[in-house]
Amino acid sequence: xxxxxxxxxxxxxxxxxxxxxxxxxxxxxxxxxxxxxxxxxxxxxxxxxxxxxxxxxxxxxxxxxxxxxxxxxxxxxxxxxxxxxxxxxxxxxxxxxxxxxxxxxxxxxxxxxxxxxxxxxxxxxxxxxxxxxxxxxxxxxxxxxxxxxxxxxxxxxxxxxxxxxxxxx
Numbered sequence: 001x002x003x004x005x006x007x008x009x010x011x012x013x014x015x016x017x018x019x020x021x022x023x024x025x026x027x028x029x030x031x032x033x034x035x036x037x038x039x040x041x042x043x044x045x046x047x048x049x050x051x052x053x054x055x056x057x058x059x060x061x062x063x064x065x066x067x068x069x070x071x072x073x074x075x076x077x078x079x080x081x082x083x084x085x086x087x088x089x090x091x092x093x094x095x096x097x098x099x100x101x102x103x104x105x106x107x108x109x110x111x112x113x114x115x116x117x118x119x120x121x122x123x124x125x126x127x128x129x130x131x132x133x134x135x136x137x138x139x140x141x142x143x144x145x146x147x148x149x150x151x152x153x154x155x156x157x158x159x160x161x162x163x164x165x166x167x168x169x
Contacts, residue, residue, distance in 0.1 A: 030134045030141060035075045035092055035126035044076035048091040051109055051116050056097075067097035076107070079132060081158075082140045086111050088119075092126045102147055106130070106156075108163055120163040122156050123147070142166070 049071050056063055063069045076091025089109035092098070098105040102123035109116040124130070128146030133155070135142045140158035147154065157166040 031132040033077045033130040040075040044078045044089050045074045048076040049074045067095045069095045
């Protein structure tokens with residue numbers, strides 16, 4: 001009987017802690033973009049793929065031979081990060097051309113009069129996803145990323161026209 005009472009007390013003491021932790025972390029989340037599967041958005045994928053072709057100044061055949069990039073190498077989503085009514089493109093290109101020591105380049109493409117501009121200077125581990133946070137900096141949603149091999153989580157914020165590292169979680 002004593003063991004049963006102790007077990008009940010232990011469970012009851014853990015529930016408030018779990019509630020606080022869940023509320024603390026889930027209240028920050030606005031949306032999670034999952035790059036680990038193929039459910040990205042086809043139009044966003046196309047925009048990111050064409051951006052890569054343009055910035056690398058290559059044809060589809062050349063980029064395939066040069067860096068093994070094909071339309072299937074791209075995963076991207078549309079999301080309005082600054083609530084201006086125009087979606088940014090948030091994505092990754094699975095290629096060694098965009099893989100560094102901290103993971104893959106995170107592309108955040110913002111529509112410009114003459115095309116798109118990459119406003120991100122960050123690397124991440126795509127399998128962990130991208131968490132768009134409710135908090136904003138300079139009118140743009142903050143973003144939580146996970147570093148290479150999943151061992152580092154950090155937040156990037158928009159400042160001086162770019163998303164860049166802000167702090168480690």
